[in-house]
Amino acid sequence: MMENNMILRVTTKILFAPIIIFGLYVQFHGDYGPGGGFQAGVIIAAAFILHALVFGLEAGRRLFPLWLNIVLLVAGVLIYGGVGVASMALNGLFLDYNVLATSPAAGQHIGILIVEFGVGLTVTTVMLLLFHAFAGFVPASSMQPDDEEAS
Amino acid sequence: MTTILLNLFLMAILVFIVVMVMRTNRLFAVVVLSGAYSLICAAMFVNLDAVDVAFTEAAVGAGISTVLFLSAMAVLPSKEKQTTQSHTLTSNLTGLVVCILAGAVLMVAAFDLPAIGSPDAPVHQHVAPRYLTESDSVLHIPNVVTTVLASYRGFDTLGETIVVFTAGLGVFLLLCGATRTARRQRPEAEGEEAHDGK
Numbered sequence: 409m410m411e412n413n414m415i416l417r418v419t420t421k422i423l424f425a426p427i428i429i430f431g432l433y434v435q436f437h438g439d440y441g442p443g444g445g446f447q448a449g450v451i452i453a454a455a456f457i458l459h460a461l462v463f464g465l466e467a468g469r470r471l472f473p474l475w476l477n478i479v480l481l482v483a484g485v486l487i488y489g490g491v492g493v494a495s496m497a498l499n500g501l502f503l504d505y506n507v508l509a510t511s512p513a514a515g516q517h518i519g520i521l522i523v524e525f526g527v528g529l530t531v532t533t534v535m536l537l538l539f540h541a542f543a544g545f546v547p548a549s550s551m552q553p554d555d556e557e558a559s
Numbered sequence: 560m561t562t563i564l565l566n567l568f569l570m571a572i573l574v575f576i577v578v579m580v581m582r583t584n585r586l587f588a589v590v591v592l593s594g595a596y597s598l599i600c601a602a603m604f605v606n607l608d609a610v611d612v613a614f615t616e617a618a619v620g621a622g623i624s625t626v627l628f629l630s631a632m633a634v635l636p637s638k639e640k641q642t643t644q645s646h647t648l649t650s651n652l653t654g655l656v657v658c659i660l661a662g663a664v665l666m667v668a669a670f671d672l673p674a675i676g677s678p679d680a681p682v683h684q685h686v687a688p689r690y691l692t693e694s695d696s697v698l699h700i701p702n703v704v705t706t707v708l709a710s711y712r713g714f715d716t717l718g719e720t721i722v723v724f725t726a727g728l729g730v731f732l733l734l735c736g737a738t739r740t741a742r743r744q745r746p747e748a749e750g751e752e753a754h755d756g757k
Binding site for chain 2: 450451457502538539
């Protein structure tokens with residue numbers, strides 16, 4: 409990709425961590441300001457996609473391997489559903505956060521935080537998975553032996 | 560008044576972008592213009608005090624989908640194929656009539672809608688007052704959007720998350736399955752890349 413462009417590489421190295429920190433801020437500050445799991449997931453995925461765009465798909469996959477991507481993808485949904493099952497185990501209804509802590513308000517805080525974290529995890533990993541699936545896509549037609557010069 | 564003027568201005572930009580998208584056949588320009596369209600939409604949502612929606616629109620519509628479209632463009636030709644038979648007078652006229660009719664019906668229906676932000680609107684009479692008063696005083700969470708999304712409508716959001724999960728997994732299986740099949744057919748052509756297919 410653009411491994412040889414020094415300005416892009418240095419800018420990416422400077423921006424990578426602040427983008428992720430902003431994503432985490434959006435993730436965990438969603439109770440008090442605009443934001444939440446969906447937005448934060450996209451922002452964090454954008455940091456990894458920027459890294460992959462500048463340093464190449466291979467480097468991006470070394471930083472965030474496919475197995476980790478798949479595991480976190482499933483983990484996000486399981487965390488969300490797990491909160492529901494946990495509240496059922498505590499004699500509440502499915503996704504009834506009131507029983508998660510001593511007071512209903514504290515339970516709602518904890519439940520919303522965990523649920524949003526699951527959403528963020530799934531959105532991040534789905535975006536990364538989509539990006540790598542599209543960017544690393546090798547169409548079957550361009551691999552035919554008689555189609556050698558196809559770009 | 561300024562809100563309406565600003566919205567009209569943004570609406571004009573949106574129409575301008577749509578006309579540009581229709582007139583060009585270069586896919587790169589279309590992708591960048593659709594990103595700009597999403598950004599203007601986000602500005603419009605901020606103007607309508609829907610900050611959370613604007614945030615999502617800016618991050619997903621203007622950011623990630625532009626990148627995804629660009630990466631999908633890598634396997635597409637750079638110019639849209641021109642269809643020759645679609646530019647006859649009758650087909651254009653039919654399209655024009657259908658568009659005007661549909662637009663007229665929508666505009667007539669829009670007169671029956673309650674005014675924007677009207678407290679008497681049915682949507683603000685049902686459960687919304689309970690959300691608005693309870694969220695801050697009982698749950699101590701100031702952002703009502705978050706409480707509605709994650710708590711009051713937790714089932715819906717669980718469904719949304721599963722939809723995102725299923726869609727991502729489906730695209731991954733389709734595309735990476737195709738890539739892997741292609742590499743299996745020509746393993747020697749992708750010698751240095753074949754090992755990362757797993």
